[in-house]
Amino acid sequence: MADTNDKIILALIGAGARGTQLILSTQENCSGVEVKYVCDVDKGRGGRAISVLKKRQKKKPKYVEDMRHVYDDKDVNAVIIATPEHWHALATVWACQAGKDVYVEKNISLSISEGEKMIEAAKKYNRIIQCGTQNRSALYSFSARDYIQSGKLGKIVLVKTYCMLPGGSPWILKPNSEIPEGLNWDLWLGPASMVPYNVSRHKAWYDWWAYSGGQVLAGDASHVLDLARMVIGDPDFPNSVYCAGGRVLFDDNREVPDYQTITFDYGNFLMTCESSKYGNYLSKTSTEIRHGNLFPNWQLNSTRIEIYGTEAMMYLGRHGGGWQVIGNDSQVLDEEYGYFPDEAHQQNFLESVRTRKIPNGDIKQGHCSANLVHLANLSYRAGKKHLLFDGKKITNSEEANFLDNRIYREGYEIAEVINE
Template sequence: MKTHESGRRTTTVNRRGFLRATALGAATVYGGLNVARSRAEAVPASGKVRVALVGSGGMGRGNLDTFLGNAEVECPVVCDVDDRMLAEAVSLVERRRGTRPATTRDFRRVLERPDVDAVIVATPDHWHALPTVLACQAGKDVYVEKPLATSIREGRAMVTAAREHRRVVQMGTQWRSGRHFAEAVACVHSGQLGKVSLVRGWAYHDWLPACPKRPDGPVPDGVDYDMWLGPAPKRAFNPNRFHFNFRWYWDYAGGLMTDWGVHLINVLLWAMGPQPPTSVMSSGGNLNADEAWETPDAQMAIYEFPDYMLVWEHKNGVGIGLNGRPWGMSFTGTEGTLFLTDAGFEVLSERRKAADEPKRFPGSGDARPAHVRNFLDCVKSRKAPDQDVEVGHHVSTVAHLGNVAQRAGRKVYWDAGAERVRDDAEADRLVGVDYRAPWTLPYYPKV
């Protein structure tokens, strides 16, 4: 027995007994929205999978390292606009495989190569859509970092390209392949919590690197800055906008809402189903005057769905969030509430059932190896992966809508069929993005 902060006793349960009690295996919740596909030129089940890396920063190298943990993976080429990042990726491949990959600053050179089966796209967010779409056109499968893109309409173009060219495209939200996340979703589906009408996700971060206001400056040696900007607006180089801190600038990303929010909203939607929201409102701002963020360092978004409400909140600079957890998710039902993090999950009964012991269920470790393994298996089988591009688009859309409401400064109403904001042309413009010439995105929806 263990004691919860409230004074209740808790019981740690084993997986086999828990899943038997829910009458739902993890396979039930993994299958949700997957649609099988096939193609004649699939990689042989026993063959090598030749994986290229586009975007060799920290996330890219972390993904590549996980891919190289699978014996069938080879890496013939790595790409980045920063020579220092390229050198680190080359060193990684040499260390893991004993071979030296080719290098390029231009992702299009990667897509021309016949010795590439799949591409990891781990660039800044504003560079997710175009490499993914062109990779699909070139016959390559894609593992793309989250969020799917910087806008909803770019995400739709990515789905269209993947479907038209019958490509396997997986978004890198690895918790979709995490065992204890699947078990928590199974618990929600089992009815143990009763009718769930409120779900929450939150991220309180006290560990992010500082982003103090800095003047513009020279482009670092070895960096193709115009290529780094790509379809984003032309701007003078500023170190705050480069590498990790690009996340906090609207030209390139959506802040914590799409950086961390996508991860947690992903699991909330996995449990609650594929229906879209009908409306969202958001409030927040930049409460830390010492930071140079454009995106909110504090934000709360409230989504209305047909049968429930979803609340997202984040705060930078502090580390204590809801229920004492720096980040997590909760599902509140008529019979109980489930709290979920990477460390595991806990089910608490409603107060009228105070005699029931809360149940704690341990975490299952890093989910990224399983997520990458799922992608590789699907490259061979041509089945849809755990986080198929359509699912990734749905999840990313919900996160983006929080930012649409935030930037518009008012509640917005969503027409999911048309993927438009209803009766609000100004807010609807935030659903898409304008590309800087000469860059254009195939399959971008006409509006």
């Protein structure tokens, strides 16, 4: 445990673009931080982070290939995990067992049971886990939640979430090839099945069920779903889910669809999600809006949330964009600008490491939001079936439960019971 005045020793696990951004931002914007390790299975990555950190902190971080070397170092207080999704749960459990606090990127797990094991590990080892759901540290997210709780929208009956990204590119499956020099392919695969090296797996891992819940749904829409849950009071799990969709823009045999329409039934209200990748007329909230006093063009905003009450409705932006409440005759009743919350989320994590207070993006809520991604994908993969869920398992489809049951490679298992 780090004392409130102690320096926090950090390590980065996964030194890609997002991991590098996270560790550099955390070191720059959080006081009393030293980065001791940069870990990646590819020796070609991590150089920029190490170079910049060496200049800033006057101490060069060590490069390591295997995260277990980081976990063996008693000096390390916390780790930032920014690997592909298939590593998130195991890396988090190992970190907790080693006495490290964790910042883990979204989507935080690849199955329903993995999230449960992460919660179990956090409780058993008294660890802080901050999920990379930055909207939970945005001031405008708190005020949107307060506004809804005040009852001014009336009774909430429908929540529509959107992650409709501009169009992508066609995909051609490359042939298997030799493992690139400097890459530990065995470690990259980790808990996933051993397969020959293929650049289409390595560089497009989000298009394979073995490594991801999908670039759009798990990688981006997960933020929108999590923010929607937060502002309406964090309901636990839906009673049922139905997901339709497929490959629309390019029928190129990728496993993961590029369009999904999802309905979550919570009993007293519905939540929907439009997750897609087509249409260059759609756009995310711009940098100018995220860092300035502007609102998006809601109609064509890729990542908006629409919350419908019996008295009024709210538009809500993700990662900045703020919120506006609309009443009769399109009148704007209330509004608040919103700003990009990445730095605030990193600062909240380090504050929690020092004080042991529950972080804004705690693992329990991260698990509840990740389950929306898992349930939607299971509905789609089980034949676009309406699935019933009791909070632990799907009750009307053995196929869906089978698909959710990850088979871990020997040496990379998550134990049925988390223990020493």
